[in-house]
Amino acid sequence: MTVATRSVVTAALAAAVALAGFYDPRAVVVVAGLLVLLFAVGWPTLAALPMPPGSSAVVALTGVGAVAAVWLVGDAPQLSALAVVMASALVLAFVNELLRRDGRERLIESVSGTVAGSVVALCAAGWIACSALAGGESLVVVGALALAVGSAVAALAVPRWLSVVTVVAAAAAVGALGGAAVPGVDLRVGALLGLAVGVLVAALDSLFDNFVVLERRTPALAAVALPVAVSGMVVYIVGRVLVG
Secondary structure, three states, rough: OHHHHHHHHHHHHHHHHHHHHOEEEEEHHHHHHHHHHHHHHHHHOOOOOOOOOHHHHHHHHHHHHHHHHHHHOOOOOOOOHHHHHHHHHHHHHHHHHHOOOOOOOOOOHHHHHHHHHHHHHHHHHHHHHHHHHHHHHHHHHHHHHHHHHHHHOOOOOOOOOHHHHHHHHHHHHHHHHHHOOOOOHHHHHHHHHHHHHHHHHHHHHHHOOHHHHHHOOOHHHHHHHHHHHHHHHHHHHHHHHHHH
């Protein structure tokens, strides 16, 4: 999968989050769950983990568990349940290693890679947590739209430094316009949301620029889902600090 294709797919996934946020909070839960599954399928290959099926299962269970936990806690502190989910992920990561029958080579890399993937998958629950904030649905829509535009701009064939500048600027501009247009989010908050997700997209785009493995479809799935999943927690934190 080419760089441009990955950027467009990421933009499409972010747009799906924005549409879900505009339509119904329950739709955001479904989209977040699908993001987790896409990421879980490709992460072990992208990270070159020695036991892909087991690592995928741990990452998927962690992400789906986080999404379900945040959705079910309702009006309670939205991230309180994630501590239990992450603790369970650590246990599952070690269980995954105990089930290996290949001599457990590269044990440390396998455990750390599985746990790292679980943390990314867990971040997707941030999209659901936003719903409990003041103007939560608007935060989801503005943050996801800024992410979608920033990802689409990353598909342009321009020098790396110019890509970074245009991605961040485009995401911040869309965030500001969205914040000014929708209720519950002002221009300042929207701009900061756009800036945050724009920096994230630009950084990940630069990181994955020379990954030959991303020419294969399976690891590319993780690469396209990763920015959208992590942005869920970024949007939640910015919204929590600036909106409450």
